Amino acid sequence: MITDTAERFSLRFDADNYRRIIAGKEVILHCHHYNSRIQRTIEFAEAVDGRSMVIECAEAVFREHLELAFIPEDDESTRWQVATDLYSHLGYGSLDFARVQDDLVTASSSHFVEGWRAGFPDCDRPVCSVTSGYIQATFLAVTGELVTVQEECCALQQGSECRFRVDRNRATPSISLERVDTTNTELSSTEMKAVDSNNVNAQEIIEALVAMPIHGGEDGLIPSFNVYLASTPADLYNLMCIRFIEEMTAKGLGELAREQLVYDAETCGMNTFRGIMASTEWDALVAPMIQEDRDTLFAIIAVSNALGWGNWHVSSYDNEDGLALFSPNAYEASGVLTWRGRVAEPCCLMLTGVGAGLMQLIHGAGTLEERFGQYQSSELQCRGQGDACCTFEVECSD
Amino acid sequence: MSRTRREQVHSCIHPDTYRYFLDHFRADALWDECGKVFGPWEQHPTLPIRELHCKAFVLRAPDSGTPVTLLRKTACSHDELDRFHSIVGWLETQETEILP
Numbered sequence: 001m002i003t004d005t006a007e008r009f010s011l012r013f014d015a016d017n018y019r020r021i022i023a024g025k026e027v028i029l030h031c032h033h034y035n036s037r038i039q040r041t042i043e044f045a046e047a048v049d050g051r052s053m054v055i056e057c058a059e060a061v062f063r064e065h066l067e068l069a070f071i072p073e074d075d076e077s078t079r080w081q082v083a084t085d086l087y088s089h090l091g092y093g094s095l096d097f098a099r100v101q102d103d104l105v106t107a108s109s110s111h112f113v114e115g116w117r118a119g120f121p122d123c124d125r126p127v128c129s130v131t132s133g134y135i136q137a138t139f140l141a142v143t144g145e146l147v148t149v150q151e152e153c154c155a156l157q158q159g160s161e162c163r164f165r166v167d168r169n170r171a172t173p174s175i176s177l178e179r180v181d182t183t184n185t186e187l188s189s190t191e192m193k194a195v196d197s198n199n200v201n202a203q204e205i206i207e208a209l210v211a212m213p214i215h216g217g218e219d220g221l222i223p224s225f226n227v228y229l230a231s232t233p234a235d236l237y238n239l240m241c242i243r244f245i246e247e248m249t250a251k252g253l254g255e256l257a258r259e260q261l262v263y264d265a266e267t268c269g270m271n272t273f274r275g276i277m278a279s280t281e282w283d284a285l286v287a288p289m290i291q292e293d294r295d296t297l298f299a300i301i302a303v304s305n306a307l308g309w310g311n312w313h314v315s316s317y318d319n320e321d322g323l324a325l326f327s328p329n330a331y332e333a334s335g336v337l338t339w340r341g342r343v344a345e346p347c348c349l350m351l352t353g354v355g356a357g358l359m360q361l362i363h364g365a366g367t368l369e370e371r372f373g374q375y376q377s378s379e380l381q382c383r384g385q386g387d388a389c390c391t392f393e394v395e396c397s398d
Numbered sequence: 399m400s401r402t403r404r405e406q407v408h409s410c411i412h413p414d415t416y417r418y419f420l421d422h423f424r425a426d427a428l429w430d431e432c433g434k435v436f437g438p439w440e441q442h443p444t445l446p447i448r449e450l451h452c453k454a455f456v457l458r459a460p461d462s463g464t465p466v467t468l469l470r471k472t473a474c475s476h477d478e479l480d481r482f483h484s485i486v487g488w489l490e491t492q493e494t495e496i497l498p
Contacts, residue, residue: 033409114472118411160473211444223456223469226410275409278417280458280467284445368408 002081008069009089013210017329018311020210023086024068026234028331029214029307031227031275032115034268036127039112040120041260042240043129048247051129055149057239058133059140060175065233066141076142083138088220091230092131095220097138103166105135105149109219111230113156126154128162130236135164136174146170177235180341192326192389194313199291202302208285209306226279227272234308238335241349258345262353262377269357270368273300294319296362301325310351315391320363323394325355330390333383342386346379353377355394363396373397402487404494412470416494418486425463431485432457436478454478 002008012021019026042050069086070079080097087095093109107128116127132149139145148170153163196202214229216222222229241261248257276282277296286299294317305311312327327333332348346352356377364371377394381387404416420428432450433439439450439457450457454474459466468482483490 032411109472114411117472118413155472208444213443217451223411223471226407226415226467226469228411271409275407278407278410278467280447280449280460281445284442284447284460 002078002085005085005089008071008082009086009215011210011214015206018206018305018308020231020308022090022231023065025065026331027090027231027308028234028237029229029231030237030268031225031229031272032111032118033227033271033275034264035111035230035232036115036119037264037267038237038240038261039127039129040116041257041264042244043125045244045248045253045257045260047251047253048244050244053243053247054129054240055133055136056175057236057243058130059136060177061233061236061239062134062137063140063174064177064235066137070141079142080138083134083142087131087134088216090232091214091216091220091222091228092134093216093220095131095135100166103168105164105166107131107155107162107164108160109221110155110162111221111228113154113162114221114228116156121156123156126151126162127156128154128164130232131162132164135166139166140174146172146174177239179338181337192313192315192328192391194326195316196314197295197298199295200286200289200298200302202298202305205286205289205299205302206306209303212281225281226275234331234335237350238332238339241332242336242339258349261349262356265350265353266357266360266372266377267353268350269354270361270371273303273358273361274368276300276303293362297323297358300358300362304354309354310348310390312351312390312392320359321396323355323359325351325392325394327351327390327392328383328388330383333390336384343384345385346382346390347384348379348382348390348392351390352379352392355392359394359396401492403492404488406494407467410469412474415467415469417465417467418488420464420466420486422462422464425459428486429459429463429466432482435481435485455482457482 009023069082084095092111093107096106110128112128116123128151132151135149139147148167150165152165155162245257248254310327310330312325315326316324330348330351336343336347356375359375360371364374375394376397379392381391383390402418402420404418407415407417436452439448446461448459455471456469457466
Protein backbone atom coordinates (compact mmCIF):
# COMPACT_ATOMS: atom_id res chain seq x y z
CA MET A 1 0.00 0.00 0.00
CA ILE A 2 1.25 3.51 -0.74
CA THR A 3 2.08 5.59 2.32
CA ASP A 4 0.04 8.68 1.51
CA THR A 5 -3.31 6.97 0.85
CA ALA A 6 -5.14 9.07 3.44
CA GLU A 7 -3.97 12.30 1.86
CA ARG A 8 -4.19 11.24 -1.79
CA PHE A 9 -7.66 9.72 -1.54
CA SER A 10 -9.12 11.91 1.18
CA LEU A 11 -12.78 12.75 0.66
CA ARG A 12 -13.57 16.35 -0.19
CA PHE A 13 -17.24 17.13 0.28
CA ASP A 14 -18.45 20.13 -1.69
CA ALA A 15 -21.19 21.15 0.71
CA ASP A 16 -22.67 23.81 -1.59
CA ASN A 17 -23.24 21.29 -4.35
CA TYR A 18 -23.51 18.10 -2.27
CA ARG A 19 -20.69 16.47 -4.22
CA ARG A 20 -18.28 13.81 -2.96
CA ILE A 21 -14.86 14.13 -4.55
CA ILE A 22 -12.08 11.56 -4.23
CA ALA A 23 -8.73 12.04 -5.98
CA GLY A 24 -10.13 14.84 -8.08
CA LYS A 25 -13.22 12.98 -9.35
CA GLU A 26 -16.82 13.35 -8.29
CA VAL A 27 -18.04 10.00 -7.00
CA ILE A 28 -21.48 8.69 -6.12
CA LEU A 29 -22.02 6.16 -3.35
CA HIS A 30 -24.33 3.41 -4.47
CA CYS A 31 -24.75 -0.07 -3.13
CA HIS A 32 -24.49 -3.57 -4.54
CA HIS A 33 -28.24 -3.68 -5.22
CA TYR A 34 -28.14 -0.79 -7.67
CA ASN A 35 -24.77 -1.52 -9.21
CA SER A 36 -25.61 -5.10 -10.10
CA ARG A 37 -29.02 -4.16 -11.46
CA ILE A 38 -27.92 -1.32 -13.67
CA GLN A 39 -25.07 -3.45 -15.01
CA ARG A 40 -27.47 -6.30 -15.69
CA THR A 41 -29.82 -4.00 -17.58
CA ILE A 42 -27.03 -2.72 -19.81
CA GLU A 43 -25.18 -5.99 -20.33
CA PHE A 44 -28.17 -8.26 -20.80
CA ALA A 45 -29.91 -6.11 -23.41
CA GLU A 46 -29.62 -8.32 -26.46
CA ALA A 47 -29.98 -5.49 -28.98
CA VAL A 48 -26.67 -3.87 -28.04
CA ASP A 49 -23.21 -4.93 -26.89
CA GLY A 50 -23.66 -3.67 -23.35
CA ARG A 51 -20.64 -5.46 -21.94
CA SER A 52 -18.26 -3.67 -24.30
CA MET A 53 -20.03 -0.42 -23.50
CA VAL A 54 -19.40 -0.85 -19.77
CA ILE A 55 -15.75 -1.80 -20.27
CA GLU A 56 -15.07 1.07 -22.68
CA CYS A 57 -16.66 3.66 -20.42
CA ALA A 58 -14.87 2.28 -17.34
CA GLU A 59 -11.55 2.35 -19.19
CA ALA A 60 -11.94 5.98 -20.22
CA VAL A 61 -13.26 7.25 -16.90
CA PHE A 62 -10.81 5.40 -14.67
CA ARG A 63 -7.87 6.35 -16.87
CA GLU A 64 -8.75 9.96 -16.16
CA HIS A 65 -9.30 9.19 -12.48
CA LEU A 66 -5.95 7.44 -12.13
CA GLU A 67 -4.10 10.24 -13.89
CA LEU A 68 -5.65 12.63 -11.37
CA ALA A 69 -4.57 10.35 -8.53
CA PHE A 70 -0.94 10.16 -9.67
CA ILE A 71 1.61 12.76 -8.66
CA PRO A 72 4.66 13.67 -10.75
CA GLU A 73 7.06 11.95 -8.32
CA ASP A 74 5.38 8.55 -8.78
CA ASP A 75 7.57 5.98 -10.50
CA GLU A 76 6.01 3.10 -12.42
CA SER A 77 5.96 0.76 -9.48
CA THR A 78 4.19 3.38 -7.34
CA ARG A 79 1.63 3.99 -10.08
CA TRP A 80 0.69 0.28 -10.15
CA GLN A 81 0.30 0.46 -6.40
CA VAL A 82 -1.80 3.63 -6.55
CA ALA A 83 -4.11 1.85 -9.02
CA THR A 84 -4.45 -1.11 -6.65
CA ASP A 85 -5.11 1.14 -3.69
CA LEU A 86 -7.60 3.41 -5.44
CA TYR A 87 -9.62 0.38 -6.59
CA SER A 88 -9.74 -0.85 -3.03
CA HIS A 89 -10.39 2.58 -1.56
CA LEU A 90 -13.44 3.04 -3.79
CA GLY A 91 -14.83 -0.23 -2.45
CA TYR A 92 -14.53 -2.44 -5.53
CA GLY A 93 -12.42 -5.12 -3.84
CA SER A 94 -8.87 -6.33 -3.91
CA LEU A 95 -6.83 -6.32 -7.13
CA ASP A 96 -3.42 -7.97 -7.48
CA PHE A 97 -1.10 -6.88 -10.28
CA ALA A 98 1.83 -9.04 -9.06
CA ARG A 99 1.64 -11.33 -12.12
CA VAL A 100 1.03 -8.62 -14.66
CA GLN A 101 4.24 -9.65 -16.50
CA ASP A 102 2.47 -12.97 -17.17
CA ASP A 103 -0.54 -11.03 -18.44
CA LEU A 104 -2.60 -12.10 -15.46
CA VAL A 105 -4.39 -9.94 -12.90
CA THR A 106 -6.40 -11.43 -10.06
CA ALA A 107 -9.04 -10.14 -7.66
CA SER A 108 -9.53 -11.90 -4.34
CA SER A 109 -12.68 -9.92 -3.53
CA SER A 110 -15.15 -8.09 -5.72
CA HIS A 111 -18.02 -5.67 -5.09
CA PHE A 112 -19.57 -6.90 -8.33
CA VAL A 113 -19.41 -10.58 -7.41
CA GLU A 114 -21.00 -9.77 -4.06
CA GLY A 115 -23.76 -7.75 -5.71
CA TRP A 116 -24.64 -10.44 -8.21
CA ARG A 117 -24.37 -13.15 -5.59
CA ALA A 118 -27.00 -11.31 -3.55
CA GLY A 119 -29.30 -10.49 -6.45
CA PHE A 120 -28.67 -12.92 -9.30
CA PRO A 121 -26.62 -15.82 -7.96
CA ASP A 122 -27.39 -18.10 -10.91
CA CYS A 123 -25.82 -15.85 -13.52
CA ASP A 124 -23.50 -17.91 -15.71
CA ARG A 125 -21.42 -15.06 -17.15
CA PRO A 126 -18.43 -13.23 -15.66
CA VAL A 127 -19.75 -10.08 -14.00
CA CYS A 128 -16.69 -7.93 -13.33
CA SER A 129 -16.86 -5.82 -16.50
CA VAL A 130 -16.11 -2.61 -14.61
CA THR A 131 -12.99 -4.29 -13.25
CA SER A 132 -11.91 -5.28 -16.78
CA GLY A 133 -12.28 -1.63 -17.77
CA TYR A 134 -10.40 -0.53 -14.66
CA ILE A 135 -7.47 -2.83 -15.48
CA GLN A 136 -7.37 -1.55 -19.07
CA ALA A 137 -7.38 1.99 -17.66
CA THR A 138 -4.53 1.09 -15.34
CA PHE A 139 -2.37 -0.06 -18.24
CA LEU A 140 -3.09 3.15 -20.12
CA ALA A 141 -2.40 5.35 -17.13
CA VAL A 142 0.70 3.51 -15.90
CA THR A 143 2.47 2.40 -19.09
CA GLY A 144 0.44 3.96 -21.90
CA GLU A 145 -0.32 0.49 -23.31
CA LEU A 146 -3.63 -0.28 -25.00
CA VAL A 147 -4.69 -3.72 -23.84
CA THR A 148 -7.82 -5.85 -23.86
CA VAL A 149 -8.74 -7.47 -20.58
CA GLN A 150 -10.97 -10.52 -20.48
CA GLU A 151 -12.30 -12.00 -17.26
CA GLU A 152 -11.53 -15.66 -17.86
CA CYS A 153 -12.79 -16.89 -14.52
CA CYS A 154 -15.25 -15.15 -12.21
CA ALA A 155 -15.67 -16.01 -8.54
CA LEU A 156 -19.43 -15.78 -8.98
CA GLN A 157 -19.30 -19.07 -10.87
CA GLN A 158 -16.25 -20.81 -9.41
CA GLY A 159 -13.21 -20.45 -7.22
CA SER A 160 -12.32 -17.85 -4.66
CA GLU A 161 -10.86 -15.23 -6.99
CA CYS A 162 -11.56 -13.59 -10.33
CA ARG A 163 -8.85 -13.95 -12.99
CA PHE A 164 -8.32 -11.44 -15.75
CA ARG A 165 -6.26 -12.20 -18.87
CA VAL A 166 -4.45 -9.33 -20.53
CA ASP A 167 -4.10 -9.28 -24.33
CA ARG A 168 -1.51 -6.73 -25.43
CA ASN A 169 -2.38 -6.89 -29.14
CA ARG A 170 -5.08 -4.29 -29.33
CA ALA A 171 -5.69 -1.92 -32.19
CA THR A 172 -9.01 -0.34 -31.17
CA PRO A 173 -8.41 3.04 -29.57
CA SER A 174 -9.85 4.10 -26.26
CA ILE A 175 -13.05 6.16 -26.44
CA SER A 176 -12.38 9.85 -26.04
CA LEU A 177 -13.89 11.89 -23.24
CA GLU A 178 -14.97 15.04 -25.00
CA ARG A 179 -16.97 17.37 -22.82
CA VAL A 180 -19.28 19.79 -24.56
CA ASP A 181 -19.85 21.85 -21.42
CA THR A 182 -17.71 21.86 -18.30
CA THR A 183 -19.46 24.64 -16.41
CA ASN A 184 -22.86 23.17 -15.61
CA THR A 185 -22.09 21.38 -12.36
CA GLU A 186 -22.29 24.61 -10.39
CA LEU A 187 -25.42 25.06 -8.38
CA SER A 188 -28.26 26.33 -10.54
CA SER A 189 -30.36 29.15 -9.25
CA THR A 190 -33.86 28.08 -8.35
CA GLU A 191 -36.95 29.60 -6.83
CA MET A 192 -37.96 26.26 -5.34
CA LYS A 193 -38.40 26.18 -1.58
CA ALA A 194 -37.60 23.10 0.43
CA VAL A 195 -40.02 21.73 3.00
CA ASP A 196 -38.26 20.41 6.10
CA SER A 197 -39.13 18.09 8.90
CA ASN A 198 -39.31 19.58 12.40
CA ASN A 199 -37.59 16.54 13.81
CA VAL A 200 -34.95 15.48 11.29
CA ASN A 201 -31.75 17.48 11.32
CA ALA A 202 -30.62 16.91 7.74
CA GLN A 203 -27.41 18.85 8.20
CA GLU A 204 -26.41 16.72 11.17
CA ILE A 205 -27.03 13.54 9.18
CA ILE A 206 -25.02 14.80 6.24
CA GLU A 207 -22.11 15.94 8.37
CA ALA A 208 -22.03 12.64 10.23
CA LEU A 209 -22.06 10.66 7.00
CA VAL A 210 -19.37 12.79 5.44
CA ALA A 211 -17.22 12.28 8.53
CA MET A 212 -17.60 8.49 8.36
CA PRO A 213 -14.64 6.67 6.85
CA ILE A 214 -16.56 5.06 3.98
CA HIS A 215 -13.79 3.34 2.04
CA GLY A 216 -12.62 -0.18 1.41
CA GLY A 217 -11.22 -2.19 4.30
CA GLU A 218 -8.64 -4.98 4.14
CA ASP A 219 -10.55 -6.77 1.42
CA GLY A 220 -11.35 -3.55 -0.43
CA LEU A 221 -15.07 -3.83 0.29
CA ILE A 222 -17.31 -1.41 2.18
CA PRO A 223 -19.86 -3.28 4.30
CA SER A 224 -21.67 -0.27 5.65
CA PHE A 225 -25.34 0.36 6.52
CA ASN A 226 -26.00 -3.38 5.94
CA VAL A 227 -25.07 -3.12 2.24
CA TYR A 228 -21.88 -3.13 0.21
CA LEU A 229 -21.24 0.46 -0.84
CA ALA A 230 -18.87 1.63 -3.58
CA SER A 231 -17.81 5.10 -4.68
CA THR A 232 -18.22 5.21 -8.44
CA PRO A 233 -17.37 8.22 -10.59
CA ALA A 234 -20.51 10.08 -11.66
CA ASP A 235 -18.93 10.19 -15.11
CA LEU A 236 -19.07 6.42 -15.33
CA TYR A 237 -22.76 6.16 -14.42
CA ASN A 238 -23.58 9.00 -16.78
CA LEU A 239 -21.57 7.78 -19.76
CA MET A 240 -22.84 4.20 -19.43
CA CYS A 241 -26.46 5.31 -19.25
CA ILE A 242 -26.18 7.92 -22.01
CA ARG A 243 -24.56 5.46 -24.40
CA PHE A 244 -27.00 2.71 -23.48
CA ILE A 245 -29.98 4.93 -24.22
CA GLU A 246 -28.44 6.24 -27.44
CA GLU A 247 -27.62 2.77 -28.76
CA MET A 248 -30.99 1.37 -27.73
CA THR A 249 -32.71 4.36 -29.32
CA ALA A 250 -30.87 3.63 -32.57
CA LYS A 251 -32.54 0.19 -32.45
CA GLY A 252 -35.96 1.69 -31.76
CA LEU A 253 -35.78 0.66 -28.10
CA GLY A 254 -34.99 3.95 -26.42
CA GLU A 255 -38.15 4.11 -24.32
CA LEU A 256 -37.63 0.56 -23.09
CA ALA A 257 -34.06 1.45 -22.06
CA ARG A 258 -35.26 4.49 -20.13
CA GLU A 259 -38.04 2.51 -18.42
CA GLN A 260 -35.61 -0.20 -17.41
CA LEU A 261 -33.14 2.28 -15.89
CA VAL A 262 -36.00 3.87 -13.93
CA TYR A 263 -37.06 0.43 -12.74
CA ASP A 264 -33.52 -0.36 -11.55
CA ALA A 265 -33.54 2.83 -9.50
CA GLU A 266 -37.00 2.03 -8.12
CA THR A 267 -35.63 -1.32 -6.98
CA CYS A 268 -32.65 0.50 -5.50
CA GLY A 269 -34.88 2.96 -3.64
CA MET A 270 -36.70 0.11 -1.95
CA ASN A 271 -33.93 -2.42 -1.39
CA THR A 272 -31.08 -0.09 -0.56
CA PHE A 273 -33.02 1.89 1.97
CA ARG A 274 -34.74 -1.13 3.39
CA GLY A 275 -31.27 -2.48 4.18
CA ILE A 276 -30.00 0.89 5.39
CA MET A 277 -33.01 1.48 7.66
CA ALA A 278 -32.42 -1.85 9.38
CA SER A 279 -28.76 -1.08 10.03
CA THR A 280 -26.97 -0.32 13.26
CA GLU A 281 -25.66 2.89 11.71
CA TRP A 282 -29.21 4.07 10.98
CA ASP A 283 -30.25 3.21 14.53
CA ALA A 284 -27.34 5.19 15.94
CA LEU A 285 -27.50 8.23 13.73
CA VAL A 286 -30.96 8.64 12.27
CA ALA A 287 -33.55 6.65 14.21
CA PRO A 288 -33.45 8.96 17.29
CA MET A 289 -34.67 11.80 15.04
CA ILE A 290 -37.69 9.89 13.74
CA GLN A 291 -40.71 11.07 15.73
CA GLU A 292 -43.44 10.45 13.17
CA ASP A 293 -43.74 8.34 10.02
CA ARG A 294 -43.15 11.20 7.60
CA ASP A 295 -39.76 11.95 9.20
CA THR A 296 -38.42 8.78 7.59
CA LEU A 297 -38.64 10.28 4.13
CA PHE A 298 -36.79 13.44 5.13
CA ALA A 299 -34.09 11.37 6.79
CA ILE A 300 -33.67 9.20 3.69
CA ILE A 301 -33.36 12.26 1.48
CA ALA A 302 -30.66 13.62 3.79
CA VAL A 303 -28.78 10.32 3.65
CA SER A 304 -29.01 10.19 -0.14
CA ASN A 305 -27.69 13.74 -0.37
CA ALA A 306 -24.68 12.73 1.70
CA LEU A 307 -24.15 9.82 -0.70
CA GLY A 308 -23.81 12.35 -3.53
CA TRP A 309 -27.07 11.51 -5.30
CA GLY A 310 -28.10 14.99 -6.20
CA ASN A 311 -28.81 17.75 -3.76
CA TRP A 312 -32.49 16.98 -3.88
CA HIS A 313 -35.09 18.23 -1.49
CA VAL A 314 -38.76 17.85 -0.72
CA SER A 315 -40.98 20.62 -2.08
CA SER A 316 -44.26 19.08 -0.88
CA TYR A 317 -45.18 15.88 0.89
CA ASP A 318 -48.75 14.74 1.49
CA ASN A 319 -47.79 11.54 3.25
CA GLU A 320 -49.13 8.55 1.31
CA ASP A 321 -50.95 10.77 -1.20
CA GLY A 322 -47.93 12.16 -2.96
CA LEU A 323 -44.52 13.71 -2.95
CA ALA A 324 -42.75 16.41 -4.93
CA LEU A 325 -38.99 16.83 -5.03
CA PHE A 326 -36.55 19.14 -6.73
CA SER A 327 -32.85 19.16 -7.41
CA PRO A 328 -30.85 22.14 -8.60
CA ASN A 329 -27.88 20.01 -9.63
CA ALA A 330 -28.80 16.36 -10.04
CA TYR A 331 -25.78 14.40 -11.25
CA GLU A 332 -27.55 12.85 -14.23
CA ALA A 333 -28.64 16.22 -15.62
CA SER A 334 -25.12 17.55 -15.06
CA GLY A 335 -23.75 14.52 -16.89
CA VAL A 336 -26.00 14.91 -19.90
CA LEU A 337 -25.15 18.61 -20.17
CA THR A 338 -21.46 17.83 -19.79
CA TRP A 339 -21.29 15.03 -22.34
CA ARG A 340 -24.04 15.90 -24.82
CA GLY A 341 -25.54 19.31 -24.15
CA ARG A 342 -29.28 19.88 -23.94
CA VAL A 343 -31.52 16.93 -24.70
CA ALA A 344 -35.18 16.60 -25.65
CA GLU A 345 -36.38 14.44 -22.74
CA PRO A 346 -35.94 14.51 -18.96
CA CYS A 347 -32.80 12.56 -18.13
CA CYS A 348 -32.69 12.03 -14.35
CA LEU A 349 -33.84 8.43 -14.51
CA MET A 350 -32.15 7.36 -11.28
CA LEU A 351 -33.80 10.04 -9.14
CA THR A 352 -37.13 9.43 -10.91
CA GLY A 353 -37.07 5.73 -10.04
CA VAL A 354 -35.81 6.27 -6.52
CA GLY A 355 -38.68 8.70 -5.85
CA ALA A 356 -41.25 5.99 -6.53
CA GLY A 357 -39.17 3.40 -4.69
CA LEU A 358 -38.99 5.49 -1.53
CA MET A 359 -42.74 6.13 -1.44
CA GLN A 360 -43.41 2.43 -1.98
CA LEU A 361 -40.98 1.55 0.78
CA ILE A 362 -42.49 3.99 3.28
CA HIS A 363 -46.18 3.94 2.32
CA GLY A 364 -46.59 0.82 0.17
CA ALA A 365 -48.50 -2.25 1.23
CA GLY A 366 -47.52 -5.91 1.08
CA THR A 367 -44.19 -7.52 0.42
CA LEU A 368 -41.49 -5.58 -1.35
CA GLU A 369 -42.33 -7.36 -4.60
CA GLU A 370 -46.01 -6.46 -4.22
CA ARG A 371 -45.17 -2.78 -3.78
CA PHE A 372 -43.69 -2.30 -7.24
CA GLY A 373 -45.91 -0.02 -9.27
CA GLN A 374 -47.96 1.23 -6.31
CA TYR A 375 -46.48 4.69 -6.97
CA GLN A 376 -45.67 6.43 -10.24
CA SER A 377 -42.88 8.93 -10.50
CA SER A 378 -42.13 11.41 -13.25
CA GLU A 379 -39.64 14.17 -13.88
CA LEU A 380 -41.60 17.27 -14.85
CA GLN A 381 -38.71 19.65 -15.46
CA CYS A 382 -35.10 18.80 -16.11
CA ARG A 383 -31.93 20.86 -16.31
CA GLY A 384 -30.87 18.55 -19.10
CA GLN A 385 -33.66 20.09 -21.17
CA GLY A 386 -32.75 23.63 -20.23
CA ASP A 387 -34.98 24.06 -17.19
CA ALA A 388 -33.56 25.87 -14.16
CA CYS A 389 -34.09 22.92 -11.88
CA CYS A 390 -35.13 19.27 -12.00
CA THR A 391 -38.52 18.59 -10.44
CA PHE A 392 -40.12 15.25 -9.66
CA GLU A 393 -43.66 14.23 -8.80
CA VAL A 394 -44.58 10.94 -7.16
CA GLU A 395 -48.22 9.91 -7.08
CA CYS A 396 -50.12 6.93 -5.82
CA SER A 397 -51.13 4.65 -8.70
CA ASP A 398 -54.86 4.05 -9.04
CA MET B 399 -30.99 -15.66 32.21
CA SER B 400 -33.04 -14.61 29.19
CA ARG B 401 -32.45 -16.45 25.97
CA THR B 402 -30.93 -14.76 22.93
CA ARG B 403 -33.48 -14.22 20.16
CA ARG B 404 -32.96 -13.10 16.60
CA GLU B 405 -34.81 -11.53 13.71
CA GLN B 406 -34.06 -11.63 10.01
CA VAL B 407 -32.91 -8.41 8.33
CA HIS B 408 -33.80 -8.01 4.67
CA SER B 409 -32.09 -6.46 1.64
CA CYS B 410 -28.62 -6.79 3.11
CA ILE B 411 -25.23 -8.03 2.01
CA HIS B 412 -26.32 -11.62 2.46
CA PRO B 413 -29.84 -13.04 2.40
CA ASP B 414 -29.15 -14.76 5.72
CA THR B 415 -28.54 -11.63 7.75
CA TYR B 416 -29.82 -11.61 11.31
CA ARG B 417 -29.97 -9.29 14.27
CA TYR B 418 -29.36 -11.03 17.59
CA PHE B 419 -30.87 -9.61 20.76
CA LEU B 420 -28.58 -10.45 23.67
CA ASP B 421 -29.21 -10.30 27.38
CA HIS B 422 -28.30 -6.68 28.25
CA PHE B 423 -26.42 -7.72 31.35
CA ARG B 424 -24.23 -10.17 29.45
CA ALA B 425 -23.70 -8.22 26.25
CA ASP B 426 -20.25 -6.85 27.14
CA ALA B 427 -19.01 -10.25 28.26
CA LEU B 428 -20.30 -11.86 25.07
CA TRP B 429 -18.55 -9.24 22.94
CA ASP B 430 -15.31 -9.87 24.81
CA GLU B 431 -15.73 -13.57 24.20
CA CYS B 432 -16.30 -12.92 20.47
CA GLY B 433 -13.19 -10.75 20.54
CA LYS B 434 -11.12 -13.63 21.89
CA VAL B 435 -12.35 -16.01 19.21
CA PHE B 436 -12.71 -13.82 16.11
CA GLY B 437 -10.36 -10.92 16.79
CA PRO B 438 -10.71 -7.67 18.72
CA TRP B 439 -13.77 -5.51 18.37
CA GLU B 440 -13.37 -1.79 17.89
CA GLN B 441 -15.26 1.37 18.53
CA HIS B 442 -16.65 2.88 15.32
CA PRO B 443 -14.56 5.99 14.57
CA THR B 444 -17.49 8.40 14.39
CA LEU B 445 -20.69 6.74 15.61
CA PRO B 446 -21.69 5.21 18.98
CA ILE B 447 -21.25 1.74 17.56
CA ARG B 448 -18.95 -1.18 18.21
CA GLU B 449 -17.91 -3.52 15.43
CA LEU B 450 -15.81 -6.58 14.82
CA HIS B 451 -14.42 -7.33 11.36
CA CYS B 452 -13.12 -10.80 10.63
CA LYS B 453 -12.76 -12.85 7.47
CA ALA B 454 -16.08 -14.58 7.98
CA PHE B 455 -18.37 -11.73 8.97
CA VAL B 456 -18.87 -8.27 10.41
CA LEU B 457 -20.52 -7.87 13.79
CA ARG B 458 -22.04 -4.50 14.54
CA ALA B 459 -24.00 -3.25 17.54
CA PRO B 460 -24.79 -0.03 19.37
CA ASP B 461 -22.56 0.89 22.31
CA SER B 462 -24.77 -1.14 24.62
CA GLY B 463 -23.60 -4.26 22.76
CA THR B 464 -27.06 -5.39 21.70
CA PRO B 465 -28.70 -6.04 19.29
CA VAL B 466 -25.84 -7.44 17.22
CA THR B 467 -26.17 -7.60 13.44
CA LEU B 468 -24.10 -10.34 11.87
CA LEU B 469 -23.26 -9.52 8.26
CA ARG B 470 -22.12 -12.75 6.71
CA LYS B 471 -19.34 -12.61 4.13
CA THR B 472 -18.75 -15.05 1.30
CA ALA B 473 -15.99 -16.79 3.23
CA CYS B 474 -18.23 -17.51 6.22
CA SER B 475 -18.44 -21.21 7.07
CA HIS B 476 -20.96 -23.13 9.15
CA ASP B 477 -18.25 -23.74 11.74
CA GLU B 478 -17.72 -20.04 12.26
CA LEU B 479 -21.44 -19.42 12.53
CA ASP B 480 -21.75 -22.27 14.99
CA ARG B 481 -18.99 -20.77 17.11
CA PHE B 482 -20.74 -17.40 17.15
CA HIS B 483 -24.07 -19.02 18.00
CA SER B 484 -22.47 -20.97 20.75
CA ILE B 485 -21.01 -17.80 22.31
CA VAL B 486 -24.25 -15.78 22.19
CA GLY B 487 -26.44 -18.71 23.16
CA TRP B 488 -28.49 -19.04 20.01
CA LEU B 489 -29.80 -22.51 19.24
CA GLU B 490 -30.56 -23.57 15.67
CA THR B 491 -33.77 -25.08 16.97
CA GLN B 492 -35.06 -21.65 18.00
CA GLU B 493 -37.47 -19.78 15.79
CA THR B 494 -36.25 -16.71 13.91
CA GLU B 495 -38.56 -13.72 13.97
CA ILE B 496 -39.57 -12.51 10.53
CA LEU B 497 -40.10 -8.81 10.04
CA PRO B 498 -42.41 -7.54 7.28
